[in-house]
Amino acid sequence: MTDPLKQDDELAGTEQPFVQHLFELRDRLLRSLYGVGAILIGLWIYPGPSKLYDLLAMPLVKALPEGSRMIAVGVVSPFLVPIKVSVLAAAALALPWILYQIWAFVAPGLYKHEKKLVLPLVASSTILFYTGAAFCYFFVFGQAFPAIQKMAPISVAVSPDIEAYLDFVITMFIAFGVAFEVPIVVVILARMGMVTVTQLKSFRTYFVVGAAAVSGLVTPPDPVSMIALLIPMVLLYEVGIWSAQIFIKHTQAPSEETPSSSQP
DSSP states (O other): OOOHHHHTOTTTTOOOOHHHHHHHHHHHHHHHHHHHHHHHHHHHHTTOHHHHHHHHHHHHHHHSOTTOOOBOOSSSHHHHHHHHHHHHHHHHHTHHHHHHHHHHHHGGGSOHHHHHHHHHHHHHHHHHHHHHHHHIIIIIHHHHHHHHHHHSOTTSOOOOBHHHHHHHHHHHHHHHHHHTTHHHHHHHHHHTTSSOHHHHHHTHHHHHHHHHHHHHHHSOSSHHHHHHHHHHHHHHHHHHHHHHHHHHHHSOOGGGSOOSSOOO
């Protein structure tokens, strides 16, 4: 039987020379950099690198004992660290634009059923990453930092280094952002046929144990932070199972679909 994709190829006649692909890739990369640069200029004007760092450090500063302040151990840290924060913030805010450029580059080479899979995954993964980072900043930091400060001995003057704090925050943002990508991973594994929805449901107990281990490793040493990461991961796993059933149904290639009409 003839493969429907070969019989009616959507991509027929759309091939381009390799050099043209390189030019297209270069243009997309430049547009991505222009987007990051434009946002960086805007952040530099308002609120400015220093105030941007103050905003990032606010959850910790609020938890410090009265009269305590953060310190800068490095000679040039007061200058370089706020600039680094501005660049990272610009890249994070420009992420949708960067992903759009990637999508615009690869979309012409995808079939309709592949676009139905890739575009929603790209959009949802971006939203989930932002959600995870925001959840970490607004909730986890607000609960974890006061708990950590209460555990500090009275004889210790708590004055965190600004560069060490930035490294910690970036690690936590990435950890929570990636952890919130659980539904995307579940959908991809199910769509690729590596696991079935039935198997995913039977793996619930193992996933909870694994998620608890991950939460204990990446979060600060307090139970509130661990539970704050564990519960969303478990809930998002269930969302992934539900989403996988929908994606498998609506992103099948024509050759994978069962003919609806019976033979006479």
